[in-house]
Amino acid sequence: MSNSPTRASRFAPTIGSKARIGVSFEFFPPKTDDMEKALWESIGRLAPLAPNFVSVTYGAGGSTRERTHSTVRRILTETALTPAAHLTCVAATKTEIDDVIRAYRAAGVRHIVALRGDPTGGIGERYAPHPGGYQNGADLVAGIKRIADIEVSVSAYVEKHPDSPTVEADIDMLKAKVDNGATRAITQFFFENDFYFRYLDRVRAHGINIPIVPGILPVQNFKQTKSFAARCGATVPGWLAERFDGLDEDVATRKLIAAAVAAEQVLDLVDRGVTDFHFYTMNRADLVYAICHLLGLRPAAKQAA
Numbered sequence: 001m002s003n004s005p006t007r008a009s010r011f012a013p014t015i016g017s018k019a020r021i022g023v024s025f026e027f028f029p030p031k032t033d034d035m036e037k038a039l040w041e042s043i044g045r046l047a048p049l050a051p052n053f054v055s056v057t058y059g060a061g062g063s064t065r066e067r068t069h070s071t072v073r074r075i076l077t078e079t080a081l082t083p084a085a086h087l088t089c090v091a092a093t094k095t096e097i098d099d100v101i102r103a104y105r106a107a108g109v110r111h112i113v114a115l116r117g118d119p120t121g122g123i124g125e126r127y128a129p130h131p132g133g134y135q136n137g138a139d140l141v142a143g144i145k146r147i148a149d150i151e152v153s154v155s156a157y158v159e160k161h162p163d164s165p166t167v168e169a170d171i172d173m174l175k176a177k178v179d180n181g182a183t184r185a186i187t188q189f190f191f192e193n194d195f196y197f198r199y200l201d202r203v204r205a206h207g208i209n210i211p212i213v214p215g216i217l218p219v220q221n222f223k224q225t226k227s228f229a230a231r232c233g234a235t236v237p238g239w240l241a242e243r244f245d246g247l248d249e250d251v252a253t254r255k256l257i258a259a260a261v262a263a264e265q266v267l268d269l270v271d272r273g274v275t276d277f278h279f280y281t282m283n284r285a286d287l288v289y290a291i292c293h294l295l296g297l298r299p300a301a302k303q304a305a
């Protein structure tokens with residue numbers, strides 16, 4: 001038997017010793033009444049964990065965008081949570097986007113996740129900025145800051161954004177976002193923690209000192225995860241595929257494996273000094289709630305008791 005500490009014994013003192021773990025949860029705006037119900041059940045379940053903020057994604061097309069706005073408004077009016085509204089540059093003029101920023105500010109939004117967004121024809125197509133619009137994430141950050149003194153988070157890509165010719169170009173874009181006023185980056189999801197730390201070293205070497213919060217995607221559905229990963233350039237390691245092998249029709253086992261995989265990932269990140277996590281919830285609370293429990297988070301009322 002080895003004398004080195006087990007994960008459990010290494011982990012427990014970290015949680016006990018006030019290394020406060022901060023979390024945020026990402027949701028997407030629901031399309032149907034059933035999805036709406038599922039979203040609000042998830043928000044209700046996760047809210048007592050007192051996240052730093054909950055973010056709501058922003059899509060292409062007017063109706064999708066209106067769903068983002070109404071979800072954000074409902075979070076503001078019906079919960080004590082702090083919403084972060086996502087906003088993209090896609091298919092809109094600067095004037096139109098500036099109006100959204102002003103409307104968010106008027107509604108009480110104090111945090112925006114600023115993104116370029118994907119091409120309207122889908123990923124794989126070359127992105128063409130709207131002729132009268134913001135050019136990219138960095139340009140949008142500057143636009144938001146010109147209008148309102150609002151907290152701005154941005155994206156970061158541990159494995160490089162597929163459009164970016166090099167990792168250097170990607171990091172230069174992140175630097176431009178920070179220079180324009182972004183104060184937090186949230187990463188695209190990844191499964192190899194070493195990639196995150198390698199990226200962090202490179203980002204810090206470029207003099208970027210804002211928090212680079214790991215985006216964690218619990219694998220609710222492996223097939224779907226593989227397709228997301230292919231689109232955003234994230235590696236799906238062989239060991240991950242192996243763990244879900246043969247479970248396509250076995251939802252119950254898949255869920256247990258997903259919890260184990262995500263637990264392993266976040267606990268390793270904690271062991272290596274990470275204290276903040278952003279969870280891509282896919283509007284489902286169960287796995288994320290369990291992982292947060294492992295991270296030492298408890299419902300606010302219980303903590304206070």
Ligand code: FAD
Nearest residue numbers: 057058086115116117136137155161163164170173186188
């Ligand atoms: P940017 O940071 O502006 O650019 C990404 C990279 O592409 C840069 O490194 C840059 O080098 C390169 N690049 C940019 N423009 C060009 C160009 N014209 N030519 C060559 N290279 C270029 N999408 C949504 O639609 N809605 C959301 O709510 C949403 N939320 C997200 C939240 C997070 C945390 C993350 C990580 C992603 C999210 N996305 C969302 C996905 C995102 O919109 C896509 O990844 C998009 O392709 C890039 O947006 P960005 O802001 O990261 O781009």
